[in-house]
Amino acid sequence: METLPDGIKQISERIRAAAAAGTPLRIRGGGSKDFYGQTLVGELLDTTPLQGITAYEPSELVVTVAAGTPLAELEALLAGSGQCLPFEPPHFGGHATVGGMVAAGLSGPARASAGAVRDYMLGVKLLNGKGELLTFGGQVMKNVAGYDVSRLMAGAMGTLGLITEVSLKVLPVAPAEATLKFEMSQAEALQKLNAWGGQPLPLNASCWVDVDGTRTLYLRLRGAVAAVEAACRTLGGERQDNAAVAPDWTLCRDQQLPWFLARGQSGKGGDLWRLSVPQTAPVLDLPEPPLVEWHGAQRWVRADASDAQRLRQTVALVGGHATLFIADDANSTPATARFDALKSPLDRIHRELKKQFDPAGIFNRGRMYADF
Template sequence: MSDQSQAILQQVEQARENQTTLSIHGARSHDFLLGDFAEAEQIDMTRHHGIIDYQPSELTLTARAGTPLNEICQQLAQHHQRLPTDFPQHADNATLGGALAIGHSGSGRPFLGAIRDHVLGVRLLTGSGEIVQCGGQVMKNVAGYDVSRLLAGSRGQFGVLLDITLKLMPEPERQISLGFEMDENTAIRQMNELAGRSLPINACVNDGKRLLLRLEGSEAGIASAQKKLGGEAIEPSAPLWQSLQRQSHEFFRDDTPLWRVIVPATAPQLELENDHHSLIDWCGGLRWVHSENISQSDFIHVSNLGGYLESYRRATPQTAPTRPQDVMTDIQREMHARLRQAFDPSKLFNPALSI
C-alpha cells in the first residue's frame, strides 16, 4: 500500500516548470498503444498502489490506479464478489488505472457493460497540476459533468488517474459455457438472436469453428437455460474466458499482426482481401483479425459496414498502432483537442497521442 499522489504531483509540477513531457505507465501491457514516448519522462503508476476502501455491503471499491486487477479480484473473491464486467488483463500485474485509461472491454461488453459503465468516481491529477475529485462512491450521481466516465479511453491525455471507485458485482452461483459447431455467419446471427431472449447469457464468442456462450446466474436459472439451449458443455468453463481476457487464448498466440475491428454486431463475416483468420467477440461487435496485410479496400469495407479498423499488436512499420484520432472525423478530433486543452493545457501527458 503506497500513496504516491504527492510524488506524482511533484513530478508533474517539475515537468511544467521544465517544459518537458510525461508518459504514464501502469503494467506496460498496453505500452504499444501509446506511440513513441522515448522523449518523455515516465510516471510509474505501479508504485501508486493499494485498495483504499472496500465495502462489501455497498458493492463498491476504491483503489489506487496502480493496483493490480489480480490483487483486487483476490480481495473481492473473499467476499464472493467480483469486478462488474470483464477487464482486459494482458499481464499478471495489469492495473486498474490502465484498464480504464485504455477503455477496452472484455467479452462481457454487450451484456455486462463496458468498464466505464461501472465507474462511480475518480481522483484525477490534471495537467494544470490540480487534484480533483469527480463523481463519488454512490450509484447515482448527476452533480457536475461526468468526468470519471469521460476518462475511459482517454489514454492519459487528460491527466493522471490517481484513484478509481468502481461498482462491483456479486459472484454468480454458477457459470457454465456451451459450445455449438457453427460457421461465422450463422454464429453472428445466432448470437444476436439469443441476446434478444430472456436468458442468463453474458458472453458470446465465435472462435472460427464454434459459437461459445457463457451463462451465469442462479443454479436454478442456469439449469433451466441449459435445458433450453442444448449444446456441448465446455469444462472447466472459466479458463476459456480467462484466456480471452488475458489474450493467452490460442488465437492470440499467432505471430502475424493483430487488428481490432469494431463493427455493428450484426455485420456479416468480414470480406478482407488477403489471408486472415478471426475471432468474433462482443456478440459480433468486435472482430479480432490476424492478417499480414490489410489493404486500403479493407478499411473501406469496414467503414461501409459502419465500423472502423485499428492496427493493434505486432504492427509493421507501415502500420503503426492506430491512434484514436486516426479513426475520428475532423470534428470529433477538434472536440477532443479542445477538451484536452481544458485538462492539460500545456500538453504534458503522453505527447505521442497529441491531437
C-alpha cells in the same frame, strides 16, 4: 487547500516542473499495455507507488482503490466477498494496475452483456497538467451529475491526466455458469447470436473461431441457477466442464488463445486488428475468418500491414471502426495509425478537452494520435 499525501505531492511537483519546461511525461503503471497505442515517448512517470484499497463496502457494492494497485490484488479482495468486476478487464501478463485498467478502457468477453469499464466508474481523483488534484463523482451513482468526467477517463489513455484513485461499482459473482459448444459457420453463429439476444436468456459471453476449418461457437451463460439450467436445455449444444473451460475464457480475455498466438505463422498476418462493429453486422470481407466476440460486435483479424486501408474501409461501411491492436513488431513505430482518425465534431471536442486538462500537452503525448 487540501494537503496532498507525500506520494501524490511528489508526483504533482514533477508534473508542474514538466509543464513549465514543456517536457512530455509517459504515465505508466505495470506496463502490461505498453504495446497498445502509438509510440511511447517522454520521461517515465511511475504510478505504482500509489497503492492500496482506500475503502471497500461489500454490502454497498463499492470499492475505492489507488491507481497503482495491482489489478490482481483488487480482484482477489473482491473474490473474498463473492464479488467481481463484471466487465472482466484483461491483464496481459499479470502486472496490470487499476489505473491502467481505467486508462486503457479495455473489457473482456463479458463486455457485450455486462457493460464496459466506464459503466462501473463512480468517481475518480486525478492530477491535471497543472499538477492540481481534482475530484470528480463519488461512491454512489447519484453523485454523478452534469459532465461525467469519471467515465471520460475510461479509455483516455492517460492523455487527460494522471489518475490517482478510482471508485468502482462491483457486482456479486453469478450463482451459476455454463459454457455451451456448437459447431457452425460464422454466418450461422451471427444469426443465432442475434436471435438469442432478443430472448430472455442469461447470455454472458461468446466466442466463434475457425481453426483449420473447424468452426466453433462457444457460448457462456451466467445468472441464476434456474435460468442457466433452463437455457442449457433450450439452446442445446455440447455442455463443457466449467473447470476445464475457464482457463480458455481467461486466455480469450488476454488475447492469448492459440488463434492469437499464431500471428505471423504459416502465412497468417502478423498484425492483430480489433474491429468494433454493430452486433447485427453480417460476415465481412476480411483477409481471413475473424475470431468473433461480444455476440458479433467485436471481431479480431490477423492481417498484413498492406491490409490496413481495406480493413478500415470494410468496417466503416457497416458503421464500425478498426484499431491496430498489436503491430507485428510491438517495439517499432508502425506506419499505420493505431486508431481511426476522429471526425468533426469529435476531433474538436477531444482537442478542447485536452487543452483544458493538460494545457502544456505533456501527458502521454502522441499515445492516441500523432499530434495529440
